[in-house]
Amino acid sequence: MTPKVRFAPSPTGRIHIGNARTALMNWLFAKHRGGTFVLRFDDTDQERSREEYAVSIEADLHWLGIHPDEVARQSQRFALYGAAADRLKALGRLYPCYETEDELDRRRKRQAARGLPPVYDRAALALTSDEIAALEGEGRKPHWRFKLDHRVVAWRDLVRGECHVDCASLSDPVLVRADGTYLYTLPSVVDDVDMAMTHIIRGEDHVTNTAVQIQLFELLGTVVPQFAHHNLLTNASGEGLSKRMGHLSLTSLREEGLEAMAAASLAVLVGSSEAVRPVASLEALAPLVDLSRLSRAPARFDEAELHHLNARLLHDAGFASVQARLQALGVAADEPFWLAVRGNLETLKDALIWWQVVHGPQAPVASDVAWLASAAALLPQEPWDQATWGAWTAAIKAETGHSGRNLFMPLRLALTGHEHGPELKALLPLIGRERAVRRLSGETA
Numbered sequence: 405m406t407p408k409v410r411f412a413p414s415p416t417g418r419i420h421i422g423n424a425r426t427a428l429m430n431w432l433f434a435k436h437r438g439g440t441f442v443l444r445f446d447d448t449d450q451e452r453s454r455e456e457y458a459v460s461i462e463a464d465l466h467w468l469g470i471h472p473d474e475v476a477r478q479s480q481r482f483a484l485y486g487a488a489a490d491r492l493k494a495l496g497r498l499y500p501c502y503e504t505e506d507e508l509d510r511r512r513k514r515q516a517a518r519g520l521p522p523v524y525d526r527a528a529l530a531l532t533s534d535e536i537a538a539l540e541g542e543g544r545k546p547h548w549r550f551k552l553d554h555r556v557v558a559w560r561d562l563v564r565g566e567c568h569v570d571c572a573s574l575s576d577p578v579l580v581r582a583d584g585t586y587l588y589t590l591p592s593v594v595d596d597v598d599m600a601m602t603h604i605i606r607g608e609d610h611v612t613n614t615a616v617q618i619q620l621f622e623l624l625g626t627v628v629p630q631f632a633h634h635n636l637l638t639n640a641s642g643e644g645l646s647k648r649m650g651h652l653s654l655t656s657l658r659e660e661g662l663e664a665m666a667a668a669s670l671a672v673l674v675g676s677s678e679a680v681r682p683v684a685s686l687e688a689l690a691p692l693v694d695l696s697r698l699s700r701a702p703a704r705f706d707e708a709e710l711h712h713l714n715a716r717l718l719h720d721a722g723f724a725s726v727q728a729r730l731q732a733l734g735v736a737a738d739e740p741f742w743l744a745v746r747g748n749l750e751t752l753k754d755a756l757i758w759w760q761v762v763h764g765p766q767a768p769v770a771s772d773v774a775w776l777a778s779a780a781a782l783l784p785q786e787p788w789d790q791a792t793w794g795a796w797t798a799a800i801k802a803e804t805g806h807s808g809r810n811l812f813m814p815l816r817l818a819l820t821g822h823e824h825g826p827e828l829k830a831l832l833p834l835i836g837r838e839r840a841v842r843r844l845s846g847e848t849a
């Protein structure tokens with residue numbers, strides 16, 4: 405069966421690295437099997453949903469390399485949900501309830517006092533038509549509950565294995581609010597049926613919704629999709645990630661200039677059976693996803709690890725994979741420049757520092773003027789290559805007696821303005837003789 409999956413964020417905030425985990429699990433699962441990926445905005449909450457968030461979520465997914473085959477919005481599909489609600493009403497499975505929050509609260513407290521679980525007692529099912537008329541006469545509007553079948557619902561979760569829930573222990577869930585708006589459950593199942601989703605891959609915070617949804621699938625659809633509930637990410641101190649942790653949003657990671665594949669590698673591999681490591685492409689990441697071997701425990705997302713992966717990815721990155729982005733940063737690099745500097749980058753924009761070092765202008769660094777002048781006098785004529793540095797410094801050593809740090813540090817400082825950096829045998833030919841002479845002579849160059 406070719407999979408069809410969906411990533412279904414509500415556009416009420418920016419998505420974070422934990423949401424990226426869900427999106428990537430879906431994308432990699434589907435694409436590895438020639439399947440289809442739908443981005444579905446769960447935007448039935450029209451108060452809280454914002455177009456700007458929908459736009460940023462799509463941009464974030466594109467950044468990760470996820471290009472949905474289809475984009476759908478629940479706000480354009482209300483007619484389907486209305487039809488499904490009517491169908492459930494006709495089946496006697498969606499019933500009107502008139503209790504206020506206060507009344508329900510008092511009832512739960514009474515249950516608790518008697519040691520009973522806080523399960524809705526279905527009092528509304530016993531209302532006579534006169535009682536209903538009286539309640540409506542008071543101006544009350546009903547909310548609508550799904551009448552669960554009181555039986556055990558079982559499914560084989562692709563992550564968690566055999567799961568079962570006794571629906572007799574659950575309250576009949578509210579599907580439609582008194583103001584006619586839908587809670588998440590009904591639109592989600594209606595769309596999954598209508599779009600013929602084969603797999604529902606999502607965070608384990610949705611395990612508790614699954615039994616109810618399976619009952620709805622059985623009533624509204626023909627097949628029940630397969631479920632996979634992956635473990636969630638926490639931050640480094642073990643707290644669940646939330647939309648309020650803005651610095652972990654994909655948008656801010658992107659704006660920080662991090663590599664999308666560093667974020668993707670960590671989001672997917674942490675808490676999996678694979679070692680966390682930098683993976684250069686989604687194609688290479690896809691075969692590493694094995695839902696059945698994901699950890700059941702929450703996985704810790706560590707920003708320091710993300711930066712570490714980022715640097716490791718850059719250190720191995722081929723020139724072609726970064727050329728366009730370097731151009732966009734204003735670095736008109738060629739391959740020798742890239743190969744010289746990549747090992748010193750933490751983020752790609754650090755390339756600007758070394759671009760400036762190679763092309764100037766650079767202010768002089770105060771040091772031993774006479775010694776630098778004698779070093780400058782020993783510079784060979786061009787053309788230069790990677791052997792030039794060794795030949796030149798050997799000549800300086802022979803002439804001036806400086807060696808080791810006393811030889812290399814003043815040269816590095818005068819030539820680059822930095823105490824550390826890429827190997828000078830690679831940088832020197834890029835800096836070129838004219839600029840090197842001027843820098844060694846204490847000029848801005």
Ligand code: GLU
Nearest residue numbers: 412413414446592606610
């Ligand atoms: N909008 C829901 C969420 O973001 C979707 C859950 C699901 O995948 O069914 O949590």
